[in-house]
Amino acid sequence: xxLPQMALVKQRFTGPAVKDIEGEVTKQLSQIEHELRITPGxxxxxxxxxxxxxxxADIIRATVRRLKSIGAEPYIIPAMxxxxxxxxxxxxxxxxxxxxxxxxxxxxxxxxxxxxxIGETERGVPVYIDRHxxxxxxxxxxxxxKQHTDFKSPIGIExxxxxxxxxxxxxxxxxLALHNYGIQGIRDFMPxxxxxxxxxxxxxxxxxxxxxAYEQTAVIEAIPTRLIxxxxxxxxxxxxxxMPKLPVxxxxxxxxxxxxxxxxxxxxxxxxxxxxxxxxxxxxxFPRIGYVIAGDLSDECQGNALGVGLADLTTKRxxxxxxxxxxxxxxxxxxxxxxxMIPIIIENDREAIxxxxxxSWGIIPEQARIMHIPNTLHLEHLFISESLLPEIxxxxxxxxxxxxxxxxxxxxxxxxxxxxx
Numbered sequence: 001x002x003l004p005q006m007a008l009v010k011q012r013f014t015g016p017a018v019k020d021i022e023g024e025v026t027k028q029l030s031q032i033e034h035e036l037r038i039t040p041g042x043x044x045x046x047x048x049x050x051x052x053x054x055x056x057a058d059i060i061r062a063t064v065r066r067l068k069s070i071g072a073e074p075y076i077i078p079a080m081x082x083x084x085x086x087x088x089x090x091x092x093x094x095x096x097x098x099x100x101x102x103x104x105x106x107x108x109x110x111x112x113x114x115x116x117x118i119g120e121t122e123r124g125v126p127v128y129i130d131r132h133x134x135x136x137x138x139x140x141x142x143x144x145x146k147q148h149t150d151f152k153s154p155i156g157i158e159x160x161x162x163x164x165x166x167x168x169x170x171x172x173x174x175x176l177a178l179h180n181y182g183i184q185g186i187r188d189f190m191p192x193x194x195x196x197x198x199x200x201x202x203x204x205x206x207x208x209x210x211x212x213a214y215e216q217t218a219v220i221e222a223i224p225t226r227l228i229x230x231x232x233x234x235x236x237x238x239x240x241x242x243m244p245k246l247p248v249x250x251x252x253x254x255x256x257x258x259x260x261x262x263x264x265x266x267x268x269x270x271x272x273x274x275x276x277x278x279x280x281x282x283x284x285x286f287p288r289i290g291y292v293i294a295g296d297l298s299d300e301c302q303g304n305a306l307g308v309g310l311a312d313l314t315t316k317r318x319x320x321x322x323x324x325x326x327x328x329x330x331x332x333x334x335x336x337x338x339x340x341m342i343p344i345i346i347e348n349d350r351e352a353i354x355x356x357x358x359x360s361w362g363i364i365p366e367q368a369r370i371m372h373i374p375n376t377l378h379l380e381h382l383f384i385s386e387s388l389l390p391e392i393x394x395x396x397x398x399x400x401x402x403x404x405x406x407x408x409x410x411x412x413x414x415x416x417x418x419x420x421x
Contacts, residue, residue: 001354004366004385008402008419009392011380013213015242018220021055025062028207028222033070035224036204038138040071044204045133046107046140047079047164050094052262052300052377053144053209055217057099060142063207064107076100076109077133079141079168081175082333083261083304085326088112097262097300115173118200121192126177128170129201138204141165141228145208145235147243149266150278150336151187156233159265161206161223162194169197172333179335183281191229198225208235213244215377244379246272246371247398248391249287252363253356255349255372257415259307259318260298266339267307268294269376275310277338290363291356295349295415297321298375306330309341313352317414319345348413374419381419 018024029036038044044067046060053059060076067074076095084090092111095101102108115128133139141164148158157163167175167190178185178193197203206228210219219238223231246254259267270276274287294311296318297303303323308314319342331340346352357365370385381401384392392398408417 001357001365003353003357003407004368004370004387005404006370006372006383006385006407007389007400007404008381008383009247010399010401011244011247011382012397012399013242013244013380015212016218017212017214017216018218021058021217021220022062022065024220025059025207026066028220029063029066032205032222032224038067038070038072038204042072042137044072044074044138044140045077045130045136046074047142047168048076048095048100049143049164049168050080050083050091050261051144051265052098054211054215057104059207059209059217059220060100061105063140063142064105068106074107075132075136076105076107077130077169078109078111079130079164081167082172082330086113086172086329086333090326093302097302113171115171119196121189121196123189123192125189125193127193127196127200128174128177129197130169130171133169134201136202138202139169140204141169141206143168143206143209145210145232146239147236147271149264149270150276151183151281153187155191156236157191157229158236160232160236161208161228162191162232165197165203166190166193175333179333182335183278198228208232210235210239210242212242214380218242243271246287246379247395248369248371248388250369251287251371252290252360252368253293253353253370254289254291255293255295255353255370255415256311256376257372257374258296258298259294259305259311259375260301261304261306262298262300263375263377264307266310267301267305268292268310270310272376272379273310277310278336279338290360293349293352293356294318294343295352302326304330306340308343309339311343313344313346313355314342315349315352315414316345316347348409349415350407350409350413353407372415383417
């Protein structure tokens with residue numbers, strides 16, 4: 001089988017970027033300091049999630065420094081539901097992998113899976129928060145606002161500060177309590193849980209983060225608790241407008257070089273690849289992709305292969321890296337089992353591409369519409385097959401930066417070549 005030639009292209013995105021992280025955090029907290037009423041000696045918990053948020057360690061460190069400057073005693077709480085294998089040690093290691101450590105951030109990390117029930121919603125859903133956070137004098141919720149990978153919210157609350165207040169701060173127990181209701185639990189019940197947290201817990205404020213398409217920090221905003229829900233809706237709209245996308249909406253084959261939770265909570269961002277794989281949830285109309293190939297698993301996700309089930313084919317090297325305990329803990333908690341189902345395992349990238357083309361009915365391999373991307377988070381550079389060039393050249397925000405050439409594979413049959421020209 002003769003494979004199509006590929007060319008490297010570059011997407012240009014627009015959007016703001018914060019240049020001075022510490023300066024912006026200090027400015028934002030200073031603007032609402034009169035509402036926080038933090039006095040010297042107060043112990044303030046800061047939430048830290050498991051997502052690969054740009055500059056997250058710097059944002060937390062800047063928050064710590066600002067709090068210390070007014071005499072407070074900040075500490076850091078892992079706030080990530082069931083991630084890290086749903087263990088205190090595992091969650092601390094996740095933070096370490098993100099650069100969130102005591103020496104760097106200047107505050108102790110108190111990692112525990114113990115929670116305290118502080119109430120329940122009108123539907124009777126119990127509401128929990130981390131014990132260490134509960135025992136402090138105040139909590140600041142730090143989280144990135146972006147589109148959720150499981151659902152579209154009719155009220156404009158998806159992944160952000162309110163989710164951090166509910167599933168993040170409520171640890172594994174809250175995650176189970178909500179995920180037991182499936183999509184309804186995280187789409188409809190999650191905001192209700194967070195409202196109880198705002199009412200019953202000592203939430204001082206939220207720090208909302210929005211990123212641009214280059215995975216740079218675009219917005220940092222300190223939000224008083226009473227305004228979090230309103231502002232989160234606006235920040236979600238902004239985030240959606242800045243989000244990167246595939247430049248074409250119909251493909252025969254998409255090869256994703258690496259998947260992992262450092263790129264998306266679902267390993268591959270469902271908004272990018274157009275796949276949900278959740279019972280009872282409609283698949284997006286676009287993009288339409290015949291076959292998705294997951295090539296490798298990132299080192300940062302520490303064997304958690306949630307999202308591999310979004311692919312149709314994968315490689316032996318990815319399969320060999322799977323930590324089934326971490327993966328199963330995460331996917332069973334979510335209840336979306338299809339997302340961790342193992343697709344067909346092929347020896348390497350080359351054979352996976354050939355297999356996908358062999359199973360693409362009526363498609364001449366050399367004319368196939370193929371795209372090769374590094375992951376679903378970084379879409380500035382990508383490889384496209386020759387048949388896509390006419391469409392790409394009509395798009396003002398794309399530039400062909402490499403000559404057409406044969407697909408390059410190493411001695412093991414896996415892709416080689418740079419996404420950076």
